Amino acid sequence: MQFSRRWWEESPLLERGGASYTDRPTRRVIYPSYGIGKSSGTIIVSYTTSQDALRLGSLAGGKGTHAEERLKDVILKDLADMHHGIVSVETLRSLLVDYDVWSWYNHENSAGAFAEFAPAQFRDLYPKVTTPPGGILHFGGEATSVHHAWVLGALNSAYRCVKEILLSDIRRKELIAKLEELWGLDSELTTELVTNQVIVGQNPSEFKFVFKPTGSLDGVKVQPRIPKRLAMLLLIGHHSDPDSG
């Protein structure tokens, strides 16, 4: 919400950056740490996730709709209650310049904000989404990383995908050293584990996944049912044609 006065910076609040939390529907208010002291300002008045986001998001009907007017009322009331005795709903309404609502669930290309695995999904799902089927289909994105909801997860997964592609092609293997030199060693899966995942992707019936939490992030282990040396031969054999992918 944009307000004509930065009321949150005034005494006694002195909110200059940071966030407030509440058990009301609004959940989280995030104050800007830039533009301090200027006249007008914009704050994230409600940052919600999971079921809270679904509930508030159901009121995101577009500006001027009855639903969104109700949403605005809920937020302004929560803001006033959170800053009880300092700013009233009426004052907030008079200071309000504009607002924007964004519901990640309602957007056709996101259908949600980010991944958040339920219990056991790191054991059951993570090894599968980090396996390239046939060694040619590579899944990237923060959902395929251990760092859900962070740009770091997206970057790590991109790094893994590049490594998978290089490992899948015998003629490009020397580029792995260059990748590691330029971008460092990945913090999620070691080269050995990525290699195993590529092998599993190429020969799904020959291998099984074994998850052994190690206390570190690289807890995914893949156990071949056939000797490792034969597995390496299979890997090389599959990619004798570098254009097959």
Ligand SMILES: Cc1cc2nc3c(=O)[nH]c(=O)nc-3n(C[C@H](O)[C@H](O)[C@H](O)COP(=O)(O)OP(=O)(O)OC[C@H]3O[C@@H](n4cnc5c(N)ncnc54)[C@H](O)[C@@H]3O)c2cc1C
């Ligand atoms: C509200 C919010 C706050 C966040 N805050 C932070 C933060 O403070 N710090 C941080 O590090 N991370 C934050 N994140 C997480 C971070 O933004 C994501 O983890 C990261 O952007 C994910 O990158 P990605 O490339 O995996 O996916 P995305 O950035 O989601 O990219 C996927 C792309 O695919 C497109 N797409 C989807 N389907 C199709 C289709 N069928 N055809 C064509 N295109 C399609 C989408 O439009 C999108 O552009 C936040 C995320 C949200 C939602």
